[in-house]
Each structure stands twice: as C-alpha cells, then as structure tokens.
Amino acid sequence: MMFFLVVYSIGGYLRLHYQDKIKSIYHTKYRNILIAALILILLGKGALEMLGVILNKPNAIITKPSLYFGEVVGIPLATIMFLTFATMKMRYNKYINMLAETVLGVLNDNELFTQTIIWDHIFPNLNYITSDYYLLFWAVKILGVFIVCSAIDFLRGKYIEPHIERFIDRHFDSWLGYWNRIVLKARAVIHI
Structure with missing residues (x-):
C-alpha cells in the first residue's frame, strides 16, 4: 500500500510542478526504462527467493531482503511509472x-x-x-x-x-x- 501512496504522491508532485516539461516524445524512453526496471526487480527478488529455496531455508535471513528489495527502488520506479503513463496516448x-x-x-x-x-x-x-x-x-x-x-x-x-x-x-x-x-x-x- 505504501508503494501506491508513493506513486500517487510523486505523480501529483510532477503533474503540479513539471506538467509543461513532461513531453510525450519521451514516452518510448520512459517505457523502456520502466520495463528494464521491472525486469531487474523481478530477477532480484526471484534470485533471493530461489537462494532461500536452494539453501533449503525459505524463511532464512537471506530471503528477507527480497521483501524490501522493491521498496528500495520504489521512488525511482514510481517516478518512471508516472512518466510512462503520463506520456502515453490512451x-x-x-x-x-x-x-x-x-x-x-x-x-x-x-x-x-x-x-x-x-x-x-x-x-x-x-x-x-x-x-x-x-x-x-x-x-x-x-x-x-x-x-x-x-x-x-x-x-x-x-x-x-x-x-x-x-x-x-x-x-x-x-x-x-x-x-x-x-x-x-x-x-x-x-x-x-
């Protein structure tokens, strides 16, 4: 839930203060960064989870960072998500x-x-x-x-x-x- 509050807050801030600088010509760039970021997050979380399975300790301390891995990159991800959807022609x-x-x-x-x-x-x-x-x-x-x-x-x-x-x-x-x-x-x- 906290992630969505961050997304909405960043989106509101960017829309309020930088609306004139958000250009749809950059949509492809934003979309590609978003896709790459999501792939990296999924791979990182998956690697930590699989490490726990390989070590036969699915609840071990090694898998705990996977719970917070998405939150570490939450602000940049929220920003790029907002920019991607704000510039999308729908x-x-x-x-x-x-x-x-x-x-x-x-x-x-x-x-x-x-x-x-x-x-x-x-x-x-x-x-x-x-x-x-x-x-x-x-x-x-x-x-x-x-x-x-x-x-x-x-x-x-x-x-x-x-x-x-x-x-x-x-x-x-x-x-x-x-x-x-x-x-x-x-x-x-x-x-x-």
Whole structure:
C-alpha cells in the first residue's frame, strides 16, 4: 500500500510542478526504462527467493531482503511509472477502466480473504516449495488471487456501494447541519 501512496504522491508532485516539461516524445524512453526496471526487480527478488529455496531455508535471513528489495527502488520506479503513463496516448476503454477500478480493491479490501483463505488454505506455500512446479504454482496463485479479489471488488462496487451512496446522499444535509451546530457551539465556548 505504501508503494501506491508513493506513486500517487510523486505523480501529483510532477503533474503540479513539471506538467509543461513532461513531453510525450519521451514516452518510448520512459517505457523502456520502466520495463528494464521491472525486469531487474523481478530477477532480484526471484534470485533471493530461489537462494532461500536452494539453501533449503525459505524463511532464512537471506530471503528477507527480497521483501524490501522493491521498496528500495520504489521512488525511482514510481517516478518512471508516472512518466510512462503520463506520456502515453490512451483512448477511453470501458473494460480497462472497469478493471482499473477493481485493482485497488485487490490491494486494499480483501485482506482477510487473501491472506487467510487463499494464501494459507487454498494455496498452501509449504506444500509446493520443493515441487518442480513451484513457479507455475506461484503464477496460478497470483492469478487466482487477482481474479477472485477483482470479482469481489467488482460486486461490491456494483451492488453495495450504490446503497451506501444513496444513504449518504439522503442524510448528508442533516449531518452537515449537525456538524455546523457543533462548530458554532465550540466557537461560542472558546470565543472565536
């Protein structure tokens, strides 16, 4: 989650202060740097994880840096990600936007479901750690988590959020009036 806050913060800063200097002619350069950075991060994390497997110590101290490896390069990666997408010429696509709306839910909403049910019970890591299909297991596991959590978030947005929005819209004016009365009383008490 912290990585996405960094991405949004850097993107906002660059858009606010350097919008005129961000040129779409550099898109290919930004895209190539982004692809190279992502490949290096994946190789670095994969190498550290495999070293733990080779040493038969998947939770050893040698694999702990792989947890933080992505965060070390987070700021440069966030910057290049923003520049890549800010300079990309994109048309509106209903399905891409629908998928993008659910992705934050994959990261945010379904912690109990992803960590407890999917990670520990449906796809138990230690059962496959010595298998020849370990990488395939991880690919299927990640894809499964993404699909299930995207579906949950999509259903939440389609069936639950409209009811919450109507409830808030119906009561917002009374809540605002109540809040204003509290503020007026507080000002009277402290003589502002």
